[in-house]
Amino acid sequence: MNRTGVRRRIGLAIDASDQATILGDTDGRIGRALGVPSSPSLDLPGAASAKVLLGLGQPSYLSWEQGLYGLPASRSWIVWDGALYNRSGLEKLLRGEGVSLQTRGDAELVLQAYRLWGQDCLRIFNGRWSFLLYDGAEGIFWAARDRFGVKPFYYHRAEGTFAFASEQKALLRAPFVPQAFDAGAVFDYFVRGRVEMDEETLFAGIRQLLPAHAASGSMVDGAWAPRQYYQLGYTQRVGTYDPGAFAMHTGRVRELLLDATRQRLKRQSAAPATLLSGGLDSSVLAVAIKRMAPASPLTALTAAYAQSEIAEQQWAEIVALTTEARWIKVYPQAEQLRKELETFIYAQDTPTFSTGTYAQHCLFRQAAREGLPVIFDGQGADALFGGHLPYLSALWSDLFRTFQWGSLVQEMKNSGLGPKGYLRDRLKYRWLPRWPAALQYAFQRSYFKELSFLQPELLRSQRHRLRQSGPSSGDGLNAALYEGFTQGGMNFLLKCVDRAAAWHGVDTATPYADDLPLIEYVFSIPPVYKIHHGQRKWLLREAFREMLPEAIYQRPDKKPLLTPNNEWIASMRDAIRPYFEEQDEAIFNKKRLLDQFDQFFNPASPVENYRMYKFVSLAVWRKVFNL
Structure with a gap:
């Protein structure tokens, strides 16, 4: 090892x-x-x-x-x-x-x-x-x-x-x-x-x-x-919302998560520390740590940015004050990423999907500098409790299938997505992956124009793999959660956390992702208790309502682990061009990519575009591993 x-x-x-x-x-x-x-x-x-x-x-x-x-x-x-x-x-x-x-x-x-x-x-x-x-x-x-x-x-x-x-x-x-x-x-x-x-x-x-x-x-x-040797089970019963049953479930979830926190704290001799974004998952961990170790000084680390549209440190500060934590803000910078891009990718072993992983890299580096041997991390909560946007339409399918028309209309209305949002998510996450490979391939090529920067032969020779894309479970919420937790991207996200921490000699504690009693219990709960009134992660939110700061409990707009990706890539454009110029033709269509290089790596849209980062990440990966 x-x-x-x-x-x-x-x-x-x-x-x-x-x-x-x-x-x-x-x-x-x-x-x-x-x-x-x-x-x-x-x-x-x-x-x-x-x-x-x-x-x-x-x-x-x-x-x-x-x-x-x-x-x-x-x-x-x-x-x-x-x-x-x-x-x-x-x-x-x-x-x-x-x-x-x-x-x-x-x-x-x-x-x-x-x-x-x-x-x-x-x-x-x-x-x-x-x-x-x-x-x-x-x-x-x-x-x-x-x-x-x-x-x-x-x-x-x-x-x-x-x-x-x-x-x-x-x-x-x-x-x-x-x-x-x-x-x-x-x-x-x-x-x-x-x-x-x-x-x-x-x-x-x-x-x-x-x-x-x-x-x-x-x-x-x-x-x-x-x-x-093990297969996670889940209930296929949709259920109808019952306040008494919900109170029982929230009480049990709170008890199990607090016990999982206690077990992990028991293993370490150092004072506890946690990553803190200011969202629900990390905030719950922070208050749980404080509840189970009230006499131990807590340290919280937050990735902070000057850009107001992605900055979340104001939310993290509320939790830090509530838990009386020593609060450390870490400011990842584009110039810093440019200088250590190769080291970062080497540490990860693989290309990553976003610069958010680099923010994790910076946080764990600071943890090592502070002498913090073990860091709590909220990875896994979205896949366990239903935090991602597509889970809304998965619940709606459950309600439609069980003829709960009133609840269906109310959930659509409260979510703000409506029928169009339902159809879009169903198409992207459930229906499209079941199409024949040739149709999926044609759709992908027409929608994701940047695929033209890849070698046509690579795409043609591997397009049969799209037949493997279809979801293997049903259409409801628990089926979607099961798929995300056991077959989806959570494994890769855990890999990213593992490499970022290990590179700096730090270990992690991830109770949402590895505590067996908690995970098995949550998957035994019917889906109507996991998203309610259009609120994702309703079960987790209500389980810790009395322990969370009111502002965090009421917060509706938690962002994922964002970085100013477009700004960073645009500022690094000249520095990353040689990675593509030095590539052979095995993966990239070099002529097309270099001809459109300035346009592709200088997006006009303010919407964060992680598609271009994937090209950078893979090009750097090939170089550092001599592939």
Whole structure:
């Protein structure tokens, strides 16, 4: 498990007779604790020919016990990246089975649970994880990733070789991993708006283990068999709005989210810190942290801008004052982005969809400077509670299907969208993806003119992928939420947060995205309680009404994580042109793009246009990874 912002790297070499040696053990303490030989160097003679090599990048927030453990007598070892939030309950279970625990690390708990219950042990874990376990007695290695994809797991598999890491850049340093892009994934990025939602990645030789999947690999024949070990369920019952039932649901959601916050606070010794935009999701986290740790000084970090149309710091300030937080404003700048554009993209491993990810990069950098090891983040709330605009029309479909005409008319009226908005969202998000690939392709080419800047052959050869675009679930709100939470873009958003934090040696806490009791309960609630009176995230808003500042509770116009994208790109136009001039013809239609370069990268419309940023991001990505 290689993480970028690390203070120490530890290796584990296992030879043909399953004897282990700890590498990079500068003072010998790890080897003594685990009862195996150790070396202060990572370059121990013979390590390159070892049967198994495991590595751990140790950031400042992680002790080695949290990420590495072994039972030499059982010939089993694990390298782990993650956090178990039901640790105390798991410890009781293991001690009840006669297990004597030697460390305070999660890695030991997982290995001991595997020894007792085999691969079924995943069922009792609540948390986030990515790990690989070597079982010498069975001659297998076993990998697993958490249910919702908070922690990443990438691998390269070829004849006689299996390599894995938490980041693609680590795998690309291996001489046997090809330095090439995947044409289908590039098509998905530009045309389908998808990155890393499937096993394949943008790198041709690298795949990912999907969320809620585990895989066993054989040391004998190299077999590799991923399987899904968990599937989130959701209620298909629409229901009719009942105030008594709603009060019960809000009370339970509040209780579960507060408990999830408490569990995450319990794991850290440092004072709590959170990202704070001033929107509902981050504000709820801030007040929840304050409620569960009233004596601990809270730090809140906010991305701030001078442009009034996107500035939200005035809302964040209200929450900071309410929670008595130490409030830190971070001002991302265009010139700063220009100077570190390559570093930023390298840190992310992939091109991103917006400059909003750069704002996250800046926030986590400041967190590291402030000595904040763990940061709460509100990622996942929109997909869990129904925060995105298209979820309105999904609820309307539920109401239409169940003949709740009065409620349907009222919801349309209160939303401000009306029938035209319904038809537009249905077309874009539900109907269009079900069209035949040829019709989708023709529509995309006519609507998104910038696709003409891509190589026609790339588009033609990959357009069959549009057949995969159709939603796999039903048309209602809970089906749409399920799709967004498990199959949509949330996995990529979590990836962006993970890379931004890891690059600066910071960890995150994301209860909306990884707390199993909370997530399963919310998906058991009928959709009529999630959007009401045209208010998205109605359930979350009402659950914390008494704890939120009144201005935040009443706020109707929360923006996504915006940056002055158009202004930034226009100011960087001359600096980014060489990235396109130096490109080969594999992806871009260079002549057409360069002929219209000034026009394309100087948009007349004030509406933020992230389409042009995608071209910049991918061009820089190709350069920094030499693709």
